Amino acid sequence: MTERNVNGIPMLGLGTFGRTGPEGLDALLAGLEIGYRHIDTAQSYGTEENVGAAVRRSGLPRGDIFITTKIADTRLAKPEALESVERSLETLGVDAVDLLLIHWPSKNDAVAFQDYMLALAEAKERGFTRLIGVSNFPIALLQRSEDLLGKGTLSTNQVELHPYLQAPRLTAYARQIGLPLTAYRPLAHARVGADATLQRIAAAHGVTPAAVTLAFLMAEGHIVIPASSNRGRLEENFAARTVTLSAQDMExxxxxxxxxxxxxxxxxxAWDD
Ligand SMILES: NC(=O)c1ccc[n+]([C@@H]2O[C@H](COP(=O)([O-])OP(=O)(O)OC[C@H]3O[C@@H](n4cnc5c(N)ncnc54)[C@H](OP(=O)(O)O)[C@@H]3O)[C@@H](O)[C@H]2O)c1
Structure with a gap:
């Protein structure tokens, strides 16, 4: 498996939802020690401070670690969106993030679509982020994004994807326009561990169902960002990078x-799938 995609995004990252406080910081430090170089945070998770602290404590060069954060859906109005990104940079203690996402589109355009999408583009122009993208966007909003910002401007759409939600319509559209998807909740919140098919394939490869799941999603071209507070499980998940599934396994x-x-x-x- 290639470690990074065409935009330099590490294919296997670390989720931080719910990883607050000292335990959350320990999980992040363990992740960086194990080798994770992509961390997914958000203004609404309350984990930006821990992410900044972990990056500094790790002693790794800032350039080695890919950091994603997300503008909260409560801060989408343009001036507030840009101010919120400046606050995120302060909280993280970095000059810029690597990827900035709109966390959720504004329901029924309560905040005008172009306001927050142009704020996102402006954040990039102002050097707050290297790449921009979106999260929880259905096809219709991806089309509006392309009309407004042009083709190839977005580097990902972060959406729920796992073996039980493979989103065929969205996935086909994203492939057609060359947009990588990032799979959130990739382990279906640990449900994959009890799956007989995944257990069978995992046993044949000498890894866990979680590692098989992550290897599957990456083989489908998706970036994955599993979360765990447990060192052993962080290691299990990281092992997905070395798993090569057969065509039969994939099917x-x-x-x-x-x-x-x-x-x-x-x-x-309104979702597509
Ligand atoms: N953009 C969005 O709207 C959005 C929404 C949801 C999530 N996300 C992002 O996606 C990340 C991942 O999603 P998620 O945390 O919701 O779900 P997930 O990664 O599918 O599952 C995490 C859960 O699975 C357990 N787990 C992890 N590895 C395991 C393993 N090898 N074996 C058994 N159990 C394991 C964890 O518990 P332990 O800690 O006990 O290991 C945790 O309870 C989030 O942290 C967040 O960064 C984004």
């Missing part, structure tokens, strides 16, 4: 898709 895991969506808050847009 068996593709057949697990049943459209199960785990993250579907009231503010969610």
């Amino acid at each position: 068996a895991i593709r057949a697990l898709d049943n459209g199960t969506r785990l993250v579907d808050p009231e503010k969610a847009p």
Whole structure:
């Protein structure tokens, strides 16, 4: 598996949702020691401070670690969006992040689409971030993004993806326009561990169902950002980089898709799959 995609985004990253406080910091430090070089945070997670602290404590050069943060859906109005990014940079203690995302689109355009998308583009122009992207965007909003900002401006759409939600329509569209997807909740919040098909394939490869799941998603071209506070599980997940699945394995895991969506808050847009 290639370690980074065409935009230099490490294919296997570390999620931080819920990893606050000293335990969260320990998980981040363990992740960096194990070799993770891509960390996913967000204004709404309360983990930006821990991410900055872990990066500094690790002693690794800033340029070695890819940091993503996300503008909260409560801060989408343009001046506030840009101010919120400046606050994120202060909290993280960095000059710029590597990737900045719109966390959720504004439901029913309560904040005008072009306001927050142009704020995102301006954040890049002002040097607050190297790359920009979106999260939880269905096809219709990806099309509007392309119309507004031009082709190839976005570096990812971060969405829920795992064996039980493979989102065929969104995935096909993203492939067609050359947009990499980032799989959040890639382990279906640990449900993959109990899956008989994944257990069988994992046993044949001498790894865990979680590692097989992450290897599958990466083989499909998706970036993955699993989270764990446990060192052993962080290691298990990192081992996914060395797993090569057969065509039969891939087909068996593709057949697990049943459209199960785990993250579907009231503010969610109309999904494609
Ligand atoms: N953009 C968005 O709207 C959005 C939404 C949700 C998530 N995200 C991002 O995606 C990241 C990952 O999603 P997620 O944290 O919701 O779910 P996930 O990565 O699918 O699952 C995390 C859960 O699985 C457990 N786990 C991790 N590795 C395991 C393993 N090898 N074996 C068994 N259990 C394991 C963890 O528990 P332990 O800690 O006990 O190991 C944790 O409870 C988040 O942290 C966040 O950064 C983004």
